Amino acid sequence: MPGSFSPCVAFTGLWLTLLVVTPVNGQYEAAPKSVISLQPPWTTFLEGEAVTLACYRFGFYSPQKIKWYKERKILRQFQDRPTLVVHKSGDYGCQADSLPPSMHVHLEFSKDSLVLQAPPTVFKGDSVVLRCHAKESIEAKTLKFSKNGQDLKLPHQNSELHIHNANQQHNGQYKCTVKKWLSSFSSNTVRVQVQELFPYPVLTARPSQPIDGSPVTLTCQTQLPAQRSNAQLQFCFFRNSQLLGSGCSSSSEFRIPAIWTEESTRYWCKAETMNSQAGKQSTLFTIPVQRASADFQTRIIPASKLVFEGQLLLLSCSVKRVPGPLTLSWYKRDMLNKETKLPKSSEAEFKISKVNISDAGEYYCEANNSRRSFVSGAVPITVRVPVSQPALTLSMGKTQALEGDLITLHCQSQRGSPCILYEFYYENVSLGNSSTLSGEGASFNFSMSTERSGNYYCTADNGLGAQRSEAIRISIFDMKKNRSVSVVAGMIGGLLIMAVGGFLFYYWFSRKAGGKPASDDSRSPSDSEPQEPTYYNVPACIELQPVYSNDSKEDVIYTEVRRTQPRQKRAVQESESPRSRCQMAEKN
Incomplete structure (x- = not known):
């Protein structure tokens, strides 16, 4: 009795190919090889029986040219004929057109009267049929199947043993036995090994x-x-x-x-x-998910990050390596580190038609894909403002000074980006300069002298164009010239005092000589009540005091003479005349 057959072929739709697979449309199928099939799908037969072999191209297409092999040697060649009928034991294979040869299958034609036919391979989940095949008909009551030497109790006795949903519990060695009269016939042994249909994914x-x-x-x-x-x-x-x-x-x-x-x-x-x-x-x-690292590209118009007041500023933002859809927004961080979302900035560009000083700060772009936000690096924008016309002022508040006075010139522009360079000039000659980062301006000190009388002005410059102040003329106060004017004024005042005094003396002498003034008699004092002569209308002496007034706009000093009323006295010594009093006033 022959032993178990070689598991080299398939049955019922089993196509033999090389175990090389590649993914095709999501499924893993055989690589393009020649394919051989058997009908009926057994590898063991009784002597005298025949099996039909078929050869196909991969994909089950009929080839135009077929080569058949037996024991790895060319057996036959056909044109447009894919089948071959064989009756003898051996290893068979085929080659379809120019594809690589198929697997070889071993066929066994037994001389025994009883064989057990089984598929060469069994996979998990298969429905397996083991067939007990004899030369003569077999009565079901005389047929038994055994596994590992133990008879199997089957609900129905027939020539086929069915295994449904095969698994590892069905592994073992199977054979069939037929009792006829006093004789017993046993088939070949078939080893069933349930294999996994596919490995773990x-x-x-x-x-x-x-x-x-x-x-x-x-x-x-x-x-x-x-x-x-x-x-x-x-x-x-x-x-x-x-x-x-x-x-x-x-x-x-x-x-x-x-x-x-x-x-x-x-x-x-x-x-x-x-x-x-x-x-x-x-x-x-x-899955090792890597956190996205956004690649921001920002573009500035003008290309420099230094923008002049009144210029156009255009910021644009693009992002790579971040999945979309993206929403872009612009933010500004000012000098106080306060962040503000810019209005109408939810797009790739942000535009300021005319820049002013308040637009200075750091700008950055934010990309949001509804799940996570990504922020670009800050773009610092510096706004430069040209200086305004500076104002030149004097510390003393007037444009005339005495010889040796300390003069302080102060120059200041109300607007302008730092650093501002201030320079002072006398008659177009530079006196010196000073730079400042603050908005308080600059000062220049000097001692006044006759040689320094003239026009002064200053300039302010922060690199965006110099501006010049209005000129101020500073002069020296001339004390000699002012003294001569005072003497002349004093002489005129003295002559005026003498004239007034002469008139008063004449008036007084007329009264003393018995003359009567042109007034009512009732108003004269009584003879029984003598009184000192008292002068109400004209003072005994009018003191004239020079008062000096100086106009800063002119070099001439004028003298103003004012009259002051002396205190009245009840008694006046006759020996002291008004003339002597005015003279004393003049002397004083």
């Missing part, structure tokens, strides 16, 4: 290190054997225990539109047959 991600917010494709990789390359599988993808998508599908790939850092968690997949009788899941897989 492996979950991979593409790209392997996706960027935060970018899409990623998961692939559940497994491999079907060549004998079952036509089997259909379905794939399921999970994040932790949550099923992704709408459920399982025939595609071995699943696309995540956007994956985030916080989703760098446990993923796994499951591959199973369409009837779910065979299924396996991958190990847990963590």
